[in-house]
Amino acid sequence: MALASPPIAVADLRRLLERMESHGPAEAGVLPFGISEVDGHLPENGLQRGHLHEVVEGGPASSYAALASLFTAGILARLPGPVLWCLRGRDLFAPALARTGLHPDRVIYCETWKDRDVLPAMEEGLRCKGLAGVVGEVTKLSLTASRRLQLCAAETGVTALLIRRWRSLNEKPLTEEPSAAATRWCISPHPSPDAGFDGLQRQHWKVDLLRARGGEPRSWIVEACDATGHLALPAEVALGQDTADFARRAAVG
Amino acid sequence: MLGQRRVIASIDNAAACLGISGGMTVTHAQSLVPDLSVLNATPEEDEAALIRLAVWCVKYSPLVTPDPPDGIFIDVAGSAHLFQGEAALIKDLCQRLETQGITAKAALADTPGCAWAMARYSDASIVSPSRCAEAIASLPVASLRLHPTIVSSLHDVGIERVAHIASKPRAGLKLRFGSEVLLRLDQALGSAQEALTSLVPPEVPRAELRFAEPVGDPEDLKRIIEKLADMLCRDLEKRGVGARRLDLVFVRVDNIAQAARIGLSRPYREPKHLSKLLLERLVVIDPGFGIESAALTASWVEAVTERQTVGRHLNNDGSDVDVSQLVDTLGVRLGQNKIFRLAPVESALPERAVKRVSALHPGKGAAWPTNLPRPARLFEYPEKVDAVAELPDHPPRLFIWRNVRHRIAKADGPERIHGEWWVSEKEAQLVRDYYRVETADGSRFWLFRDAPAEQGGTWWLHGVGEA
Numbered sequence: 001m002a003l004a005s006p007p008i009a010v011a012d013l014r015r016l017l018e019r020m021e022s023h024g025p026a027e028a029g030v031l032p033f034g035i036s037e038v039d040g041h042l043p044e045n046g047l048q049r050g051h052l053h054e055v056v057e058g059g060p061a062s063s064y065a066a067l068a069s070l071f072t073a074g075i076l077a078r079l080p081g082p083v084l085w086c087l088r089g090r091d092l093f094a095p096a097l098a099r100t101g102l103h104p105d106r107v108i109y110c111e112t113w114k115d116r117d118v119l120p121a122m123e124e125g126l127r128c129k130g131l132a133g134v135v136g137e138v139t140k141l142s143l144t145a146s147r148r149l150q151l152c153a154a155e156t157g158v159t160a161l162l163i164r165r166w167r168s169l170n171e172k173p174l175t176e177e178p179s180a181a182a183t184r185w186c187i188s189p190h191p192s193p194d195a196g197f198d199g200l201q202r203q204h205w206k207v208d209l210l211r212a213r214g215g216e217p218r219s220w221i222v223e224a225c226d227a228t229g230h231l232a233l234p235a236e237v238a239l240g241q242d243t244a245d246f247a248r249r250a251a252v253g
Numbered sequence: 254m255l256g257q258r259r260v261i262a263s264i265d266n267a268a269a270c271l272g273i274s275g276g277m278t279v280t281h282a283q284s285l286v287p288d289l290s291v292l293n294a295t296p297e298e299d300e301a302a303l304i305r306l307a308v309w310c311v312k313y314s315p316l317v318t319p320d321p322p323d324g325i326f327i328d329v330a331g332s333a334h335l336f337q338g339e340a341a342l343i344k345d346l347c348q349r350l351e352t353q354g355i356t357a358k359a360a361l362a363d364t365p366g367c368a369w370a371m372a373r374y375s376d377a378s379i380v381s382p383s384r385c386a387e388a389i390a391s392l393p394v395a396s397l398r399l400h401p402t403i404v405s406s407l408h409d410v411g412i413e414r415v416a417h418i419a420s421k422p423r424a425g426l427k428l429r430f431g432s433e434v435l436l437r438l439d440q441a442l443g444s445a446q447e448a449l450t451s452l453v454p455p456e457v458p459r460a461e462l463r464f465a466e467p468v469g470d471p472e473d474l475k476r477i478i479e480k481l482a483d484m485l486c487r488d489l490e491k492r493g494v495g496a497r498r499l500d501l502v503f504v505r506v507d508n509i510a511q512a513a514r515i516g517l518s519r520p521y522r523e524p525k526h527l528s529k530l531l532l533e534r535l536v537v538i539d540p541g542f543g544i545e546s547a548a549l550t551a552s553w554v555e556a557v558t559e560r561q562t563v564g565r566h567l568n569n570d571g572s573d574v575d576v577s578q579l580v581d582t583l584g585v586r587l588g589q590n591k592i593f594r595l596a597p598v599e600s601a602l603p604e605r606a607v608k609r610v611s612a613l614h615p616g617k618g619a620a621w622p623t624n625l626p627r628p629a630r631l632f633e634y635p636e637k638v639d640a641v642a643e644l645p646d647h648p649p650r651l652f653i654w655r656n657v658r659h660r661i662a663k664a665d666g667p668e669r670i671h672g673e674w675w676v677s678e679k680e681a682q683l684v685r686d687y688y689r690v691e692t693a694d695g696s697r698f699w700l701f702r703d704a705p706a707e708q709g710g711t712w713w714l715h716g717v718g719e720a
Contacts, residue, residue, distance in 0.1 A: 059696050060657065066629035066718020081574050093631035093716060094595040094607050094622040104595050105616025109578060110583050111591045124582055130574030189695035191662065199665030200626075200689055203719055205698055224719075227623060 026218040031078060031159075034230050035222070036156035038207075042183075043214035047075060050157040051182040052150040056164045056175055058188035060207075064091065065137065065165035067187040067205060070100055070225055072135055072161045077101030077229030079159065084125035086110045086118045088137040088165075101229040106132070115140050119149070126152035126160055133159040139171050146179035190221055193234070202226070204234060262294040266356070281524050296322065303451070306355070311454050311552055313346060315500030315512045318449040324372070326449055331537050332500075332514040334588065343378055362388065365449060366441030369417075370396035385442050390416040397437040403430055415441075448508035458492060458551040460484035467506045467543020474503075474540065475532060481549035482528040489551060495520025496551035501531055504548075505541045513537050515585050518577050518613045520555040526578050533585045580612040597621050601670050603631060603715070625668070626689060628699040628716025635713035638700065645706035648688045652700065654714055659698070664690040667702075685708075689719060 032039045039045045047053065057068040069092060071231035077085050077100050085107050098104055110121050118136045125134035126149060132155075141162065151247075155162040164175035186208040195201045203224040209217055222231040257280040272281045273289075283289050285516030296471055300321050307319040313336070316328035329342060331690070336342035343359050350357040362380035370389050371380060380388040389396060392415050395404045407430065412418060416425065426434055439445035440539035453459075460481045468474065478501065489495060497520050503511045513534040521527060531549075583592045593609040596620050600606050606621060623699040640649035665688065671684025685701045692698070697719040704710030 060659070060692070061696055061698075061717040064630040064717045066716075069629045070718060081475075082576050084576075084579065090633060091630045093603070093628055095627040096601075096629040097599075097626065098620045099623060103616075103618075104620055105618065106596065107594065108580065108612045109593055110587065110597060111593070112587060117587065121583055121587065124586075125579060128574075128576065128579040131576070131579075177556070189697065190511065191693065191695040192691060195663065200663055200691060200697075203691070204695060 002042040013143040029157075031075065035220075035233055037233065037250055038220060038222075040230075041209070041215065041218055043212060047159075048182055049079070049159045050153050052146060052153055052162065052180060054162045054164055054179060054181040054184040056186050056210075057186070058186050058208075062188075063166055065163050066096075067189065067224075068163045068185075069163070070096065070207070071185065071187045071207070072163060073100045073102045074159065074229035074231065075159075076135070077225070079132035081106075082128050083107045083132050084110060084122075084128075084134045086112060086121045086125070086134070086136040087116055088112055088115070099227060100225040101227055119145050122149060122160065123152050126156060126158050128158070129156045131156075131158045133161055135161045135163065137163045137165055139149030139164065139166050140174045141177070143179060146181060150180045150182075179213075181208065182213045183215075183252045184226075186210050205231075219242070259291075261291075274665070280617070283477050289302060289396070296458070300318075303593040307452050308454050311452070312343060312348075315502055315514060315550060315552060316451040318451050320369070324369065326368070326448070326513060327577055328451070328510065329361070329514040335514060335516050337590070338572060339379055346553070364441055364443045365447050366398065366437060367443075369398060370441060379482070383443075384421075389441055390414070390419070394418060397434070397441060399433060399437055403433060406430065407434075446507055446509055451502070451510060454550070454552065457486060458488045458494070458496070458554060459548060460488065460550075461546065461548040463546040467545055469539045469540040474535060474538070474544070477525070477547050478531045478535070478549075479528045482531065484528065485549050485551060486522045486524040488520040489554065492554070494554040495557035496520045497555050498553035499527060499531065500550045500552050500553070502548045502550070503535070503538055503540070503544045504546045506545050507541060509541070511538045511540075511544075515581075516589065517521050518580050518584065518611075520557045520636065521581075522557060530581055530585045533582070577613055584612075601673065603627065603670075604633075605673075626719055628697075629718035631699075631716040632714065634717070635715045637703070638712050639713045640700065640712035648714065649700070652690075652698075652714075654698075654713060659692045659696070660677070661690045662693045664688050666690075670701075687715070 003039060029044035029049050030044045031049055053225050055068040055072055057065045059067070060210055071215045083102065083106055090111070094104055094107070094204045097107070112121060118138050119141070122134050122136040125131060141164070149160050162181065166172045166175050186207045190204040190206040192201045192204045205222055205224055207214070207222050212216060221234060222239070223234050225231060261273065261275055261279060264273055268289075271286050273285060279291055303319050303321055303323070303325065307317050307325050310317045310325055310327050314327050314329045314332045318326040320326055328409060329339065331607055333339045333342050336345060339361050343361055346359055346408060347357060359373050360368045360375070360378050360380070362368040362371055363382055363385050367380060367385040367389055369394050374392045375388070378390065384580055394407050394412060394415060397415060407418070412421070415438070418434060436445060440447045442520050462477060468477065474704055481501070485496070497517050499515050499517070501513045505511065513531065515530050515534055517530070524650070580592055583674055592612045594612050594614055594616070595607050596610045598606055598608045636650045636654065638654045640652035642649040648666055649661060651658060651660045653659070667686035667688055670685045670687060672680035674681035684705060685703055686705065687699060687701045690698050690700055697717070698714060699716040699719070701713050702710040704712060
C-alpha cells in the first residue's frame with residue numbers, strides 16, 4: 001500500500017498549515033538595535049514587536065519631542081511595511097524623518113488635535129495587519145487605554161510607539177504616569193565630540209531605558225540614527241579614550 | 254399661448270437688458286425690438302432637461318428633487334462634508350454649471366422654502382442655521398411660492414413683504430387668502446415640515462428595505478445597515494463592480510428623508526467594511542418618530558479587479574499591505590483631508606518642501622535630498638531670537654530663546670537659501686543664512702539670519718532637533 005503511511009514531507013506540511021492557521025497572537029518577533037550592549041541588556045535581546053513602547057524626551061526643547069520622533073522613526077525605518085503616524089499638531093518635518101531611512105512613501109499621516117482622537121485612530125491602525133508600526137503623539141494616557149493599545153498590538157503584531165509630549169509645564173507630570181507599555185525610553189541630547197573645523201558630527205543622544213518589563217533601567221550614550229535608522233556606540237565609549245584618539249590620528253594621518 | 258395672444262414665457266439676459274419681461278405679449282415685445290428672435294416654448298422638453306440636470310446633481314447628494322419649471326432642490330445635510338463644507342459646495346456647483354453654459358443661482362438654508370426664496374429673490378447664498386425668519390423677512394411675498402393671483406390680492410391690501418404676513422393674525426389671513434399662505438410661510442420658516450420626493454437615479458445598484466412597523470432603535474438601525482450592505486454587495490458582485498460612493502437614505506414616518514453619504518478611496522464590495530463605515534456616519538441620522546424604509550445606493554461604481562489574498566506568514570516585505578480600509582475608516586471618522594501622505598516638493602524654502610497628497614497616492618519613490626540635515630520639528634512661524642555673533646559672518650556665540658540663554662558650543666553653516674523669484678517680487682529679495690548649532694548640553698537648533706550679515710539681519714529660530 002503506497003498510501004499507508006504518508007511521507008514525512010506531508011506531515012511537516014500539515015504541521016506548518018496548523019501553525020499558519022492558528023488564531024493565537026501573531027508571532028511578532030524582536031527588532032534588535034544592532035548594538036550588543038543595548039540588545040544584551042533588553043529582556044528579549046531587542047525591542048519586542050507587537051508591543052506598546054513609550055518614548056519621552058529630556059533636555060531644553062523637550063516639549064517638541066524632536067529627538068523622540070527621530071528615535072521612533074529610526075525604529076520604524078528598520079521594520080517592513082507602511083506606518084501610520086497620528087499627529088497632534090503640524091510641526092513634524094518629514095524631510096528629517098526621511099534622513100533616518102523612513103521613506104515618505106511608507107508613512108500615512110493622520111492629523112488630529114486632541115488626545116481623544118489620537119487613541120482611537122491608533123487603535124484602528126493597530127488592527128490593520130501588516131503595518132510596520134503605529135505612532136501616536138499623546139500627552140495623557142490612562143492605564144486602561146494603554147492596556148487596550150497593548151492588546152491590539154499583541155493581536156496583530158503591529159508595533160505601537162507612543163511619543164509622550166507635553167505642551168505646557170503643568171501637562172508634564174501627565175506624561176510620567178504609569179502605563180502598560182513594555183518599555184519606556186527617554187532620549188536627551190548629549191554633547192557631540194569636537195569635530196574641529198568640519199562642522200558638526202552626528203548628534204549624540206543619551207538614551208535612558210527608564211522602564212522595561214522583565215529588565216532593569218539603564219542608560220547609554222549613542223550616536224543618533226544614521227541613514228538606515230541604526231544607532232551606534234560612539235568610538236570613545238566602545239574602544240576607550242586612547243584607542244579612539246589613536247583611531248582619529250590614524251584617520252587624519 | 255394665452256387665449257389668442259402669444260405671450261413671452263421666458264427671456265435671456267440680453268432680452269432683459271432691452272426691457273422685455275416675461276408675461277409681455279410677443280407683439281408688444283416685437284414693437285420694442287423689431288428684430289427679436291422668438292422661439293416656441295416647449296415645456297415638456299424643458300422638464301426633461303431639468304430632470305437630466307437633477308440626475309447630474311446626485312453628485313452632490315442622494316436627495317435631489319426637480320422642481321419644475323426652473324428649480325432643483327438638493328438636500329446636502331448628510332454630504333456637505335465631502336466637499337469641504339457648504340460654501341465650497343455651492344461654489345463648486347455654480348462653477349460647474351457655469352462652465353456648461355447654464356445660468357444658475359444657488360442658495361442654502363434650513364428649509365426648502367427658505368432656500369427657494371433666497372435663490373430667487375436675494376443675493377445672499379447661505380443662510381446660517383435657524384436664521385430663516387430674518388433672511389426672508391424683507392423679501393417680497395412672491396418668494397413664498399404663492400400662486401400669482403394670491404400674490405396680487407395680497408398686494409391689493411398692501412401686503413408686500415414676508416414680514417407683513419408674519420405680523421398679521423393667522424385666522425384672518427386664512428379666512429381671506431386661503432390656507433396656502435400660512436402653509437408656505439410655515440414651510441419656509443421650518444415650523445411645518447415639507448416632504449420632497451427625491452429622484453431615484455435609474456440603473457444604479459440599490460438595495461431597499463421597507464418595514465411594517467417604524468424603527469428607531471440604534472441597534473436596529475445597525476442591523477438594517479448590515480443587511481442593506483449585504484444585499485447591495487451581492488448586487489455589486491453580479492455586476493462585477495465595487496462602490497466608490499454610498500448613499501444611505503432613511504425615510505421617516507413623517508415622510509422626511511434622512512441621508513448619509515460616504516466616499517471610498519477605492520472600489521469596494523465587502524459588506525463588513527461598508528457597513529462599518531456607514532455606522533460611523535449614523536450620528537447624522539435623526540430617526541424622529543421612527544423609520545419606515547431604508548435604501549442604500551451605490552451612486553458611483555467602478556470596476557473591481559480580483560486579487561489573490563496572501564497569507565500573513567508569506568507577507569514579509571510589507572510592500573503589498575492593503576491600507577485602503579484603514580484610510581477609509583479614518584477618513585470617514587476624522588474627515589478626508591485629515592489623512593494624507595507627505596510628498597517632496599522641489600523648493601529651496603524648507604516650509605515649502607512638503608506637500609500633502611492623498612493617502613493612497615501611489616508613491617513615486619522620490620524623497621528629499623539626503624545630504625541636507627534638517628530639524629525634526631519645524632516651526633510654522635519662525636521665532637525671533639536675540640543672538641550675539643563674534644564676527645559678522647560667523648555663527649552666533651549665544652542666543653536667547655524664550656528667556657533662556659543658550660551658549661553655543663559648535664556650529665555648522667551657513668547654508669544660504671534664496672527666495673523663489675518666480676513666486677513674487679518680494680521673494681526675489683529673500684535671503685536666509687541657516688546655521689545648525691549645538692549648545693553646550695548637546696541640543697541642536699536650526700537658526701537663520703534673514704539678511705546677509707553686512708546688512709544687519711535679525712536672527713530667527715526655525716526648528717529643533719536634527720537628523
